[in-house]
Amino acid sequence: MQDFIHQAKITEIQNLSPSVKSFKFQIIQSSEFNYEAGQFVIVSFPEINHSFPYRSYSLASASDGSNFELCVVLKPTGHASPxxxxxxxxxxxxxxxxxxNFCLPDEETIQKSSFYFICTGTGIAPFRAMLQALIRKNIKPIKLTLYFGARKEEDILYREEMEKLASTLDWFHYVPVLSQSNWNGAKGYVHPHYLNEIDNKILADTYFYICGWSEMVKETKNNLKAIGYSRKQIKFELFD
Ligand SMILES: Cc1cc2nc3c(=O)[nH]c(=O)nc-3n(C[C@H](O)[C@H](O)[C@H](O)COP(=O)(O)OP(=O)(O)OC[C@H]3O[C@@H](n4cnc5c(N)ncnc54)[C@H](O)[C@@H]3O)c2cc1C
Structure with missing residues (x-):
């Protein structure tokens, strides 16, 4: 049984794409809601007619007093998201x-390592929190590349924000990949793109963080294991 110890008030709702909204919250009874970037919360939905009236959501912003943000996709046939x-x-x-504990390693390890963040859709949520936390603490990895997969341009979440970060941070690279668009950027699924960059090599001091739905997460893990990457270098968060 989960312990729903916090009351969180919605302060702002924004459309991020035709099917994704960001929800900003403020914890009511406390001025602090501390967490590590990459963690998630479970939200109670007592009103839904389901044997499991709770859903998990990754925190999409870095810890900031009593505020936090979630980024959620609508599943029209689902119970909680509608x-x-x-x-x-x-x-x-x-x-x-x-x-x-889908979190980054300690500061010293981050500074001497490279990272690949691989996600589709709202799987970007914990990565946005991690990026915000790194920037706020002025911690610089050697290199961090975010591969974000979606169908169409309208589905790219936090595009402006990520493009701005990529143009201002020399260690951050942003690769949106679209499967159903004839645009000028990377096309298809995310897999050939990160595989092409690592070029079948086992890179030392490199970590892969994968987040989203099981099909993409499994395929990414299998691809990396086939090259010879160890479990220690692969971290993942499954949304289903
Ligand atoms: C750690 C974690 C982080 C997540 N973060 C995000 C996020 O940031 N953004 C986002 O859009 N989605 C996220 N999800 C997915 C989210 O929790 C929901 O599964 C999704 O929104 C669909 O919910 P629904 O009620 O609309 O659909 P439904 O089809 O009604 O619910 C399906 C989901 O409910 C859960 N569930 C149902 N029954 C049970 C049961 N008996 N025991 C355990 N679980 C059960 C399962 O996770 C299942 O996938 C996350 C999931 C996890 C596990």
Whole structure:
């Protein structure tokens, strides 16, 4: 049984794409809600008619006083996301303390390592939090490349923000990959793109972080294991 110890008020809702919204929250009863970038919370949905009236969401922003942000895709046939999408600013939801250990290593390790963040859709959420945390703490990895997969240009989440970061941070590289668009950027699925960059080599001091739905996560893990990467270098967060 989860412990829904926090009351979180929605302060702002934004459309990030035709099917994804960002929800900004503020914890009501405390001025602090500390967490590590990459963690998630479980939200209670007592109103849904389901044996499991809770859903997990990665924290999409770095820890910031009593504020946090979630980025959620609407599953029209789902139980909880349609209910969440009906919520308004001012509504209060019950959430657990931050959970999970899909987090970056210690500062010293980050500074001497390269990272590949690989995700599709709202799988970008924990990576956005990690990027914000690195920038806020002024921690610079050797290199960090974000591969973000989606269908169309309208589905690219946080595009402006990521493009701005890529143009201002010399260590950050941003590769949006679209599967159903004839655009000028990277096309198809994310896999050939990161595989091409690592060129079948086992790179030392390199970590792969993968986040999203099982099909993409499994395929990425299998590709990396086939090259010979060890479990220690591969971290993942499954959304299903
Ligand atoms: C760690 C984690 C982080 C996540 N972060 C995000 C995020 O940032 N953004 C986002 O859009 N989605 C995220 N998800 C997915 C999210 O929790 C929901 O699964 C998704 O929004 C669909 O929910 P739904 O109720 O609309 O669909 P439904 O089809 O009603 O729910 C399906 C999901 O509910 C859960 N579930 C249902 N029954 C059970 C049960 N008996 N026991 C355990 N679990 C059950 C499963 O996760 C299942 O995939 C995350 C999932 C996990 C596990």
């Amino acid at each position: 209910v969440l999408f009906e919520k308004k600013a001012g509504d209060v939801l019950q959430v657990t303390k931050p959970l999970g």
